Amino acid sequence: MSVTPNDFNYIRQLLLDRAAIVIEENKEYLVESRIGPVAKNEGYDSIEKLVQALRNNSNNGLHNKVVEALTTNETSFFRDVQPFETLKTLVLPEMLKERKTKRELNIWCGASSSGQEPYSIAMIIKENFPLLLDWKLNFIASDISTEMLNRCRSGEFSQLEVNRGLSAPLLIKYFEKDGLRWSIKKELREMVEFKQINLAETFPYLPKMDIIFMRNVLIYFDIEMKKKILKQLRSIMQPDSYLFLGAAETTLNLDESYARVDVKYSGCYRLKG
Numbered sequence: 119m120s121v122t123p124n125d126f127n128y129i130r131q132l133l134l135d136r137a138a139i140v141i142e143e144n145k146e147y148l149v150e151s152r153i154g155p156v157a158k159n160e161g162y163d164s165i166e167k168l169v170q171a172l173r174n175n176s177n178n179g180l181h182n183k184v185v186e187a188l189t190t191n192e193t194s195f196f197r198d199v200q201p202f203e204t205l206k207t208l209v210l211p212e213m214l215k216e217r218k219t220k221r222e223l224n225i226w227c228g229a230s231s232s233g234q235e236p237y238s239i240a241m242i243i244k245e246n247f248p249l250l251l252d253w254k255l256n257f258i259a260s261d262i263s264t265e266m267l268n269r270c271r272s273g274e275f276s277q278l279e280v281n282r283g284l285s286a287p288l289l290i291k292y293f294e295k296d297g298l299r300w301s302i303k304k305e306l307r308e309m310v311e312f313k314q315i316n317l318a319e320t321f322p323y324l325p326k327m328d329i330i331f332m333r334n335v336l337i338y339f340d341i342e343m344k345k346k347i348l349k350q351l352r353s354i355m356q357p358d359s360y361l362f363l364g365a366a367e368t369t370l371n372l373d374e375s376y377a378r379v380d381v382k383y384s385g386c387y388r389l390k391g
């Protein structure tokens with residue numbers, strides 16, 4: 119199914135308004151390949167008719183389906199390895215010391231996609247820091263996408279997904295085979311609270327965070343939105359907290375309140391003192 123220039127612009131604006139996601143000018147093919155199937159599923163024989171329905175209809179359901187179809191949900195267990203090593207060898211040991219009187223730790227994974235990232239963090243805690251399980255652990259994972267949050271909550275993964283980044287011992291220890299799929303065990307699922315949060319909007323109430331993973335999502339936003347999000351993040355970060363960004367993301371030239379932690383390839387930042 120092809121998209122007319124007018125409808126392409128309508129969809130680009132919709133993504134910008136609803137999710138702050140920037141779709142570049144020459145990305146008609148992306149819209150055609152992702153929105154064609156939505157049109158078909160919803161009973162429209164062209165993208166033009168789907169867009170007509172979007173224009174005539176203020177009901178959010180259809181709009182949300184289009185937005186979700188155009189988000190990129192690429193993720194994997196222990197993606198990029200090093201950030202998780204830094205979490206294990208530097209950040210969590212330090213937090214265990216710093217918070218030992220309070221015995222409370224707040225973690226937020228702010229673009230959790232289908233769940234591999236928060237569940238990787240949960241496995242690190244279970245495997246290496248069992249003491250934390252007796253603390254008040256507030257572990258929130260969020261995403262804009264209802265479909266992704268449903269996947270996170272189900273904790274189900276395909277063979278292909280568990281083959282990406284997960285070691286055999288962890289797979290055997292924390293997952294159960296369920297037909298063709300693998301289900302993460304309840305003990306891990308229950309560690310994480312999943313919420314819908316649109317990062318482009320004013321954040322809802324969140325406790326002051328000790329550790330934030332906000333990886334591979336700022337890349338989809340324009341400069342002003344990146345600045346707005348980094349500013350909001352600052353307001354919910356403890357002074358000695360850690361922020362992890364994706365490998366292609368930085369605070370440089372966006373927000374000078376952050377300093378990069380000197381650990382190679384970890385994308386780890388702290389607030390300047």
Ligand SMILES: C[S@@+](CC[C@H](N)C(=O)[O-])C[C@H]1O[C@@H](n2cnc3c(N)ncnc32)[C@H](O)[C@@H]1O
Pocket residue numbers: 136137138139189190191192193194197228229230231232235260261262263266315316317318332333334335338364
């Ligand atoms: C590429 S995935 C990154 C997943 C994971 N953080 C990682 O690094 O593997 C990007 C995620 O950001 C989410 N996303 C896109 N726009 C968003 C927004 N405005 N608010 C919250 N999440 C958003 C998408 O739904 C998607 O699940």
